[in-house]
Amino acid sequence: xxxxxxATLLVCTTALLVLGEGSDTSPLLWxxxxxxxxxxxxxxxxxxxxxxxxxxxxxxxxxxxGRFAEHSGQPALLLEGENxxxxxRALLKLIGLEDRGDELIGMPLDNIVHPRHHxxxxxxxxxxxxxxxxxTLSLMRADGTPWLARVxxxxxxxxxxxxxQFAAPHDGPANPGHEYQQATRLAHFSREILFSLDAQMQLSxxxxxxxxxxxxxxxxxxxxxxxxxxxxxxxxxxxTGLRQLQARKRDSLTLExxxxxxxxxxxxxxxxxxxxxxxxxxxxxxxxxxxxxxxQRRRGEEALRAQRRGLHTMLNNLPGMIYRGxxxxxxxxxxxxxxxxxxxxxxxxxxxDNHSACFAEMIHEEDRDFVWNFVQMRLDRRERYELSYRIxxxxxxxxxxxxxxxxxxxxxxxxxGLEGFITDVSASRGAQEEARRRLxxxxxxxxxxxxxxxxxxxxxxxxxxxxxxxxxxxxxEIVTIADIAEHYGPAMSERVSVEIGKRLQIVQNDCNxxxxxxxxFAILISDFRPQTLSWAGQSVTExxxxxxxxxxxxxxxxxxxxxxxxxxxxxxxxxxxGIASDREAHADAHAMLEQAARHxxxxxxxxxxxxxx
Numbered sequence: 001x002x003x004x005x006x007a008t009l010l011v012c013t014t015a016l017l018v019l020g021e022g023s024d025t026s027p028l029l030w031x032x033x034x035x036x037x038x039x040x041x042x043x044x045x046x047x048x049x050x051x052x053x054x055x056x057x058x059x060x061x062x063x064x065x066g067r068f069a070e071h072s073g074q075p076a077l078l079l080e081g082e083n084x085x086x087x088x089r090a091l092l093k094l095i096g097l098e099d100r101g102d103e104l105i106g107m108p109l110d111n112i113v114h115p116r117h118h119x120x121x122x123x124x125x126x127x128x129x130x131x132x133x134x135x136t137l138s139l140m141r142a143d144g145t146p147w148l149a150r151v152x153x154x155x156x157x158x159x160x161x162x163x164x165q166f167a168a169p170h171d172g173p174a175n176p177g178h179e180y181q182q183a184t185r186l187a188h189f190s191r192e193i194l195f196s197l198d199a200q201m202q203l204s205x206x207x208x209x210x211x212x213x214x215x216x217x218x219x220x221x222x223x224x225x226x227x228x229x230x231x232x233x234x235x236x237x238x239x240t241g242l243r244q245l246q247a248r249k250r251d252s253l254t255l256e257x258x259x260x261x262x263x264x265x266x267x268x269x270x271x272x273x274x275x276x277x278x279x280x281x282x283x284x285x286x287x288x289x290x291x292x293x294x295x296q297r298r299r300g301e302e303a304l305r306a307q308r309r310g311l312h313t314m315l316n317n318l319p320g321m322i323y324r325g326x327x328x329x330x331x332x333x334x335x336x337x338x339x340x341x342x343x344x345x346x347x348x349x350x351x352x353d354n355h356s357a358c359f360a361e362m363i364h365e366e367d368r369d370f371v372w373n374f375v376q377m378r379l380d381r382r383e384r385y386e387l388s389y390r391i392x393x394x395x396x397x398x399x400x401x402x403x404x405x406x407x408x409x410x411x412x413x414x415x416x417g418l419e420g421f422i423t424d425v426s427a428s429r430g431a432q433e434e435a436r437r438r439l440x441x442x443x444x445x446x447x448x449x450x451x452x453x454x455x456x457x458x459x460x461x462x463x464x465x466x467x468x469x470x471x472x473x474x475x476x477e478i479v480t481i482a483d484i485a486e487h488y489g490p491a492m493s494e495r496v497s498v499e500i501g502k503r504l505q506i507v508q509n510d511c512n513x514x515x516x517x518x519x520x521f522a523i524l525i526s527d528f529r530p531q532t533l534s535w536a537g538q539s540v541t542e543x544x545x546x547x548x549x550x551x552x553x554x555x556x557x558x559x560x561x562x563x564x565x566x567x568x569x570x571x572x573x574x575x576x577x578g579i580a581s582d583r584e585a586h587a588d589a590h591a592m593l594e595q596a597a598r599h600x601x602x603x604x605x606x607x608x609x610x611x612x613x
Contacts, residue, residue: 075149079162082108082125091166096142109164114138114146116199120283124153125162135283138200139166147223148198193270193291196277197226199284201242213270213293215262231258231267238272245276246285256294269298320423327379327407327418329372331359334417343401343424345394357394364390364398379407379415388425400429447501447508453515453522458589460526464582470528470544472581474553475596476560477520479574488569495566496573503559506535518597520575525552535559544581553577 075091077084084104092098095112104112113121117137124137138146149166187194187207193214196205203226206218214221214229226242227235234257241253253274258267274289321344322337336348350356363371367389378385384406390398405420448456460471478500485493497516504514504521511527525533528543536555542548557575564571578599586592 075166077104077109077164079109079125079164081160082110084109085161094141094147094166095139112140114140114200124151137166138198145223146200146202148200148202148204192293195226195289195291197242197287197289199246199279199286201226201239201246201287204286213268213291214259229259231260234258242274242287245274245287248276248285251275253289256298259291268293268295270294318421318423320421322421323405324408324417324419325359327375327415329360330354331363333359343393343399343422344391362391362393364392366390375405375418382407382409385420388429399424400426447505447521448513448515450515450517453513453517453524454589454593456513457524457592460524460582461586461589461592464526469526470582471524471526472544472549472579473592473596474523474525474549474556475517475520475578475580475593475599476523476553476556476575477518477577477597477599478560479576480572481519484571492566492569496564496571499564499566500560500573503562504556506559507556517593520597522593522596523556546581549579549581553579 075094076088077091078086084107087101087104089098089101092101092104097103109125110118110121114137120135121137124135135151136148137151138148140146152165152167154163154165155161190207190209193209194205194207195203195210198204202223203221204223206221208218210221211217216229221229227239230238234255238255238257241250241255244250245253253272255272256269257272258269260267271292271294272289273292274287277286277288279286318337318339319342321340322335323333323340324335325331325333332354333351334353336351338348340351341347344351344357344359344362346357351359360368371387371389374387375385384404386402386404388400388402391401392398401422402425403420403422405418408416408419410416457473464471478497481493481496484496497519501514501516501521504523507514507523507525509527509532512532513524515522528548533543533552536543536552537558543552556577560575561573564573576599578596580586580592580596584592584595586595
């Protein structure tokens with residue numbers, strides 16, 4: 001175009017010189033010659049075409065914004081329309097695509113924005129958006145984790161280019177005052193964990209105690225899901241509670257949960273207290289809260305529960321009843337262990353506060369006053385009490401019980417109640433009674449026990465000569481008892497001995513006695529009065545003489561040899577005897593019994609002939 005204008009100007013100038021030789025040159029001619037010159041000057045220094053200006057401006061703006069984004073210290077990217085035209089190294093490093101930056105070029109921006117913020121992005125890029133600090137967006141990293149960032153937007157008029165700068169949101173004011181500094185200092189030195197969560201339930205703030213308690217740095221934990229640091233068994237309840245807070249379905253949340261252990265930190269119990277928190281910049285709701293370290297308290301409670309379980313097991317396995325009650329005539333119970341059911345037939349619920357049964361009414365009516373007076377006497381002395389008495393259980397059975405207890409007093413000496421233990425001693429009491437009876441009697445035969453028999457014999461041996469009264473000892477051995485045991489068995493021989501012993505009970509009185517000894521029977525006779533010897537038949541003039549003692553021995557044979565039938569068996573018995581009297585010298589009662597047991601006196605006791613049928 002310039003070459004054309006120059007050529008036209010040269011032609012016009014030459015024409016002017018040729019025509020201008022005349023003296024009357026027309027002004028119109030000069031205007032014709034000057035027109036190309038003026039046109040060239042207008043084109044040289046005048047307004048350029050609109051299309052060329054716009055193209056140059058767009059190219060210049062793109063280069064300027066691109067250079068700004070490239071050299072910005074903050075993460076930034078350049079959009080052309082809705083697609084990414086450029087991204088600086090800071091942004092690529094932040095989202096984990098430092099070595100793959102070419103993958104972003106031409107990609108729609110919403111590909112790296114969290115789906116929850118797509119609507120916010122659309123509003124941000126709308127033509128009506130101003131160049132301003134517009135709020136926050138969540139960018140998705142290459143590993144799938146989001147990063148919440150504050151976005152600053154710069155957009156030229158009538159331009160498709162947009163610059164977006166990203167920075168981590170600040171919790172405090174731009175110019176923190178004294179109150180904010182105090183709050184920051186308190187949060188930093190707090191011994192408890194302070195935290196806040198964003199709308200995605202990811203950690204957006206944690207104080208310095210976070211790292212000291214969890215072993216995880218704050219920088220690594222930010223923008224990470226909070227639930228990931230808690231024990232898997234606690235996550236369901238915690239996640240539900242946090243979602244309810246975010247949805248404003250509850251005003252607060254308090255849970256005891258466990259933080260997962262790291263190599264340097266053991267798993268610990270914490271108490272989480274959280275509340276919903278408005279996030280105006282995101283137009284959503286987050287959560288703020290505190291984690292209180294309760295590990296020591298929780299472990300103490302676990303140990304206490306274990307002790308209580310052990311104590312409960314021990315109480316339930318005790319053969320009796322643990323109680324705590326009041327010192328009143330009804331013996332009102334405030335607590336009883338499970339053992340009360342086996343002891344009394346009543347459950348703890350029925351006994352406590354005399355709900356269905358009164359313990360005082362269970363005590364045998366003959367023992368009630370004794371129990372009351374004995375316990376009161378011990379309480380007056382502030383001593384423990386131990387006593388045995390009878391109770392009547394739910395089924396009406398009488399039981400012997402043993403109780404041990406004491407009074408409970410406050411630190412100021414005030415009486416508070418009674419504590420003690422009651423157990424069933426019926427079996428041992430019965431064993432004691434049986435042992436006492438065995439000491440004096442043979443239960444199977446009703447005869448004297450051997451110990452009591454020897455006591456009587458020893459007494460006579462010492463005092464008969466002084467008092468000048470006679471006594472004698474007859475020992476009878478059942479000869480056929482061994483044959484019966486061999487033929488019918490030991491049980492049959494024992495039954496034979498028992499039956500013979502029952503027959504010999506006619507000899508016993510206050511002075512005379514019979515006891516089992518060495519497979520036979522020892523008979524002590526010290527009362528020779530006719531009325532006490534009626535079992536011997538006709539009276540003997542001198543029963544204490546040798547002839548009289550032989551008569552008594554034969555009389556005993558008659559008693560023993562009566563027909564004996566057991567289980568349909570007819571048994572014939574024979575025996576031999578020995579006699580020891582006071583007229584002979586003996587060292588003691590045992591020596592006298594041994595002499596009689598030798599059976600060295602002539603004579604065999606045989607049954608009388610059976611009558612002819």
